[in-house]
Amino acid sequence: MAGRKPTAGAVIQALGIGIGLVAMVGGFVLIALQYRPYQVPTGSMEPTVNAGQTVIAEKVSGSDIGRGDIVVFKDTDWGNTAMVKRVIGVGGDVVKCCDAQGRVTVNGVPVNETYLDENPTVGRAGPADQQFSATVPAGRLWLMGDNRAISEDSRVHLDQLGGTVPASTVVGRVEGVVLPLGSMHSIARTTVFDALPGRAATDHGPLGLAAYAAVGGGALVLITAGAGTVAGIVKRRRTRGA
Template structure:
């Protein structure tokens, strides 16, 4: 009987290792499956919410440089607020999408400059996104009243930007219809500069700022999903190496 007991002990250990291996394989399979769901859902959500654009000029420097790749959230023009960087298309401006910053909306009065600053509704606006050392007076323009349902837009690099100031003689005083907007720029993805900073200077007007879209959550989903897939897929080779090392000892 003692000999019989001695022979059964190895089988019990083998069974425990097999059970542990099966549990590990199950967990790794679940990790891979969950990772794939998160990864694909993140890309799918991003494709629905955002549109990519390549900015061809430096008129939005330093916020967005020429050649940068941006993601613009698909929004209705009525959702646009002062300070937003938007993508729009107006046949009077160009035959391609244009990227500029909204500095005034319908009913606002806007002018430049008072003590070197843009003024909206008589209030001076702090604009930390402008290039350092650029004199605001270089784009001085008289007071403009923005028609209802329209937007007044400027480039951050204003000295060389073909923006609303270049269209002041138009019937709409250089403004663009809200309906012309196809997206609000949320992030620069190439190079990977991430989310645009919030333009807090317009809070002086008592207006609400736009909330950023789900870009950050989408990125977390994609990265987390990829990590789960890699960890789950790596379980098998790691388990074999560890198991092989144990048998060698």
């Protein structure tokens, strides 16, 4: 006896589940291959990243990093653990603190760092605070935390190659917060350095697309499977009632 042909509904259901599975698995695989999570133990990057949160960073080469990028790096001169800071200066830059409004300058240009806390509980670095002037050697980076009042960054390592770290120590560029779940969010690329000549913050990777694919694919599988189950129940009830 010849087998029954699949109904249009069954074909649509199979296609929906198949497409959903491909999108979900593809999204998770892309994230697993290109991204790594890192916990931030201190408040040195507040308010952008809070103490105890876990960030997700795309694996990138330090030579591609630009001013404004938030990076994960590991420099043995700074300790044996991965750290998260923001790039303020790249090779050839002169970074100084500060102008009359308390702004850091890069190559003589004041930078309006809109990601800093506008009302910090402790005053941020300013003219009456820690003054510094550093020239960043080629292949190295000047790094600072967004919480300037407590961050132990390039400013406290001025006696070690002018506070800079090798660009090769960068292991990732931070693109979002993933834990705790209630605080999950992406971190947008900053534009505050775009007016300066040279390397500004780099474009983020496919994290958003991969996340949408994974979540959307999973949702499509559940919705399609659920709809098929409901349709089957309704059909059986109608058959019994006939």
